[in-house]
Amino acid sequence: MSHLLGRTLRQAPAEAETASHKLLLRAGLVRQLAAGIYSYLPLGYRVVRKIERIMQEEMDAIGGQQVELPVLHPAELWKETGRWFDVGQEMVRLKDRADRDFVLGMTHEEVITDLARREVRSYRQLPFMAYQIQTKVRDEPRPRGGLVRLREFLMKDGYSFHADPQDLDAYYPLMYQAYLNIFSRSGLKVVPVEADPGMMGGTGSHEFVMLSPTGEDTFMLCQGCGYAANLERAEFVKPAPVLPPSDEPAELVATPGAKTIDDLVNLFGLPAGAMLKTVVYAEGERLVAAVIRGDLAVNEAKLARALHTAHFHLATDEELRAHGVYPGYVSPVGLEGVHILVDDSIREDTEYIAGANRPDAHLRHTRLGRDFQADEVADIAAAREGDPCPRCGGTLHAERGIEAGHTFKLGTKYSAAMGATYLGADGQERPIIMGCYGIGVDRLIASVVEQSHDERGIMWPKSIAPFQVQLVALGMDDAALAAYAENVYQELSAAGYEVLFDDRDDTPGVKFNDADLIGTPLRLTVSQRTMSAAQVELKPRTAKQFSLVPRGELVQRVAEALAAAP
């Protein structure tokens, strides 16, 4: 340890805020090079390799074949699937000396699909699953949280190829279970949740989430039935109508200055659920009016799915006026030239107070189907803390979390676009059915530290700890003691244990504190005291007390203690 690259820090650099970021820096596992770009020092890289090993074992166990794919991709490949145009500045683009466009691999669907179309001819070659554990590059708009969100990151990506959707459906649960295995073997507690496929496309996906207040995503969980979903797609039971339907015709009411739902609540003395909220978005040249109950909020991720595009924004006042729409008094009633998208919370068996599409006035007795029509009905409402669970009617709770892994059923999105086909037994050519499965290795490490630490430092699960044992030798300037410690080190190493030997000439306090900070599962201490009694002190990182073990029983006792360690 006296020559180990990377010293421990007493104080964390000021830029680190989260526990994992501070501890990974302090314990000497990583160092930052630039925003979202880190080097792994020897201690950190050992953890990376442990996790890679677990991933390899679990992927191989379900028939995975590891490959190594290029970092530099010709733009043509990404043009074939359209992502060259769809993905924004997040993709790092560059030119070679001949002025040809290239990108740095931010993910590898294009490359693996290209490989598949070159190699696969027949259904007889299917199914198979290939995976890689490699660096990916994304110019994130905002790297954050140390290793949680990086611009250059290590990712395990798996891609499966199937003859038909049924085969993918049959394989998917194996991958799902392998993912649970990887996380539990890495000592990380995760919750699988329904997720939004986002830019990956496809027909279904799950996220594997480590719940933590430092997480950057919000998830809705039901304790009753275990329903769990990303807020971006979480469903909930929409509230029952507030007002009985009336046969009164829509009636204009003067509402000077009342521009918000709150104003209307005060003015009419009715709950917000009786109001119609109309939020107008601009999508290119056209306007979209999102109509929703006054007590609900539009979820823009759901809206994006309903509109089949993410390229929209809240309409500005200028854009509204250009279409003759009055901010604060917008209403689907009599709204011309605007696409009307109605949330399924809006029902025909009730009436609402809506805007009048003119200043300082609203309409009451407004009814869907009579006074206004929906061009489209969809679920575009954001779930909130306390909303009823869509499965069991229980109560949904909002929790923050870190997305540690994600599995997708891709279907033919890439294979069809790129012509990755096979000949079936019937002689017909069909696109290959694909799935893809990713885990962020760096983020997994950050999540484990976030979950397993105390005020003194990291508490590594033994499966991914950089070393299994930290040997603290006190009084290394004494030759006899140095020899005693060296002997312990040699014996444990020979027995197959990974031992970090703290041979530094430092005070006990320094060494104990560093051992707690680095957080190996077991700490052994040798000193004049233990040497003269022919003992070694043994303390698990998670234990409060140490025990003294006879020198002769050391290997056996280490084995026992390690078996008992988390």
Place this chain on the structure above:
RNA sequence: CGGGGUGUAGCGCAGUUGGUUAGCGCGCGUGGUUUGGGACCACGAGGCCGGCAGUUCGAGUCUGCCCACCCCGACCA
């Protein structure tokens, strides 16, 4: 990209209304004393005060522009 914050030694920080040679703690080096929970004494090394341009007799300090990093948002496998 919008909002906020921070840049002074490896790390954490101080630096008065602009005024000698820019400080403190930790860490680092040498010597000595220490040795079971971040020891003590002495001596020492280490700075383009983020960068550029101004204002001024004089700038770490004032002004402008830029850069980097962090946080919130937008965005995001």
